[in-house]
Amino acid sequence: MNSSTPKKEELQPFANPRGTQDILPDQQKYWEYVVETTKSVLQGWNFQRVDTPIFEETALFQRGVGQETDIVSKELFELKPRGGSQYALRPEGTAPMARAYIQHGMRSWPHPVKLFYIGSFFRYDRPQKGRFRQLHQYGVEVFGSNAPITDAQIIYVNHVLFKALGLEDYVVHINSLGEPGERATYIKLLKEHYRRNRQKLCKDCKERITTNPLRVLDCKEEKCQQVSNTAPRLLDHLSETSKQHFESVLSILDDLKIPYEIKPSLVRGLDYYTHTVWEFMPKNVVEGGSQSALSGGGRYNGLLKALGGKDTPGVGFAGGIERLIDRLKEEGVELSVADKPLVFVAQLGARAKKEALTILSRLQEAQIPFSESLDRDGMQAQLRMADRFGVKWALIIGHKEVLDKSIIFRNMESGMQEVVPQESMVAELQKRLSLAG
Numbered sequence: 001m002n003s004s005t006p007k008k009e010e011l012q013p014f015a016n017p018r019g020t021q022d023i024l025p026d027q028q029k030y031w032e033y034v035v036e037t038t039k040s041v042l043q044g045w046n047f048q049r050v051d052t053p054i055f056e057e058t059a060l061f062q063r064g065v066g067q068e069t070d071i072v073s074k075e076l077f078e079l080k081p082r083g084g085s086q087y088a089l090r091p092e093g094t095a096p097m098a099r100a101y102i103q104h105g106m107r108s109w110p111h112p113v114k115l116f117y118i119g120s121f122f123r124y125d126r127p128q129k130g131r132f133r134q135l136h137q138y139g140v141e142v143f144g145s146n147a148p149i150t151d152a153q154i155i156y157v158n159h160v161l162f163k164a165l166g167l168e169d170y171v172v173h174i175n176s177l178g179e180p181g182e183r184a185t186y187i188k189l190l191k192e193h194y195r196r197n198r199q200k201l202c203k204d205c206k207e208r209i210t211t212n213p214l215r216v217l218d219c220k221e222e223k224c225q226q227v228s229n230t231a232p233r234l235l236d237h238l239s240e241t242s243k244q245h246f247e248s249v250l251s252i253l254d255d256l257k258i259p260y261e262i263k264p265s266l267v268r269g270l271d272y273y274t275h276t277v278w279e280f281m282p283k284n285v286v287e288g289g290s291q292s293a294l295s296g297g298g299r300y301n302g303l304l305k306a307l308g309g310k311d312t313p314g315v316g317f318a319g320g321i322e323r324l325i326d327r328l329k330e331e332g333v334e335l336s337v338a339d340k341p342l343v344f345v346a347q348l349g350a351r352a353k354k355e356a357l358t359i360l361s362r363l364q365e366a367q368i369p370f371s372e373s374l375d376r377d378g379m380q381a382q383l384r385m386a387d388r389f390g391v392k393w394a395l396i397i398g399h400k401e402v403l404d405k406s407i408i409f410r411n412m413e414s415g416m417q418e419v420v421p422q423e424s425m426v427a428e429l430q431k432r433l434s435l436a437g
């Protein structure tokens, strides 16, 4: 051994970075279920998919999401590539989608433009239950409509999606942030209130009085919440137009029977919001379950202009796939995805091994989930594997079957075997599997 090679016992195995996870085979069915259901519902509602890069210019997030927001000021994964450009891994999808809308001239598309995305996002937050550093979101963004019906429509789409996933126990927390002008007057009052009570606030909130006083409203610290309970309410300081917009949204939600609660303290953590903001919250959380939002969104009428586009209204939401999967498990939702093989293909002899590949290909085309072990030679060892997979049928092919173009169906419960012509294998299996199912 060369002197620079570490001794064997010194080698530490690697682990995935904190706040990320390996999605192992037994979890894949949940991911597939959520991603496929989401795609099917959103495409069904005529949203079009856009994939943007996972990194963007840092300035996009500073200008779009806000320099003082937590996800930009504290949690941004900044990249330092050669050449001096400043890039960051995307912490969210709205600013990149707005960038894409402007860049690709979507203003000339029929309006409103309804887009969706599914992908990875990155936030250097303190990892805890339901809070990852690499997280996955699905999201929708609608550009070009300022009508309350559009806010209500996409809240409804999120509701329909949750129903399609089989979720029952959730409620929409909703609030209005009005226009920036209205907010400015309100923020003055809010600052005065917090300054008077400064001593009672946590360290972060003391700072937020100057940087982002709205964020004090949704601080989770008990002592800050007490001070916020007596704070002036933004809803009481909205203009007539803003109030009317909010009331129209609520009245449509009433008609659609979507369960909601008005939460005057809901401000959301991103600076681009105007008017309606909301979060889908889990209800009746079991012990150890997460209380965090399953999805959240709102209107952002000033974002496109702030990013150099024409003044175009927008509204959207995004949901966390990790949190949805946790919630599906908590609610005990049964998945309709087949994740287990239904048949096992066993082979004996060199020619049969090759023929088995054609058999497997036909099973895959017929979408019959299978398992096999082509590198094993003994029949007993293969049948033991078939047993471990719990399949009802083993399909056996040996030298004779290769010559006859037949295959043996072995019922793994009874041990009974019968010979079936290969050409009717798929039809016979479909008959038996649906009989069995």
Ligand code: HAM
Pocket (backbone or CB within 6 Å): 091, 092, 093, 094, 123, 125, 130, 131, 132, 133, 135, 136, 137, 139, 140, 141, 269, 270, 293, 294, 295, 296, 297, 298, 299, 315, 316, 317, 318, 319, 320, 321, 322, 323
């Ligand atoms: P957000 O509330 O920051 O909004 O994130 C949306 C959802 O992503 C959350 O409700 C949560 O389910 C999930 N999420 C956020 N952070 C984490 C994390 N660290 N780990 C796991 N899941 C997480 C946005 O991102 C906005 N862009 C939504 C939007 C779209 N607003 C308008 N259009």
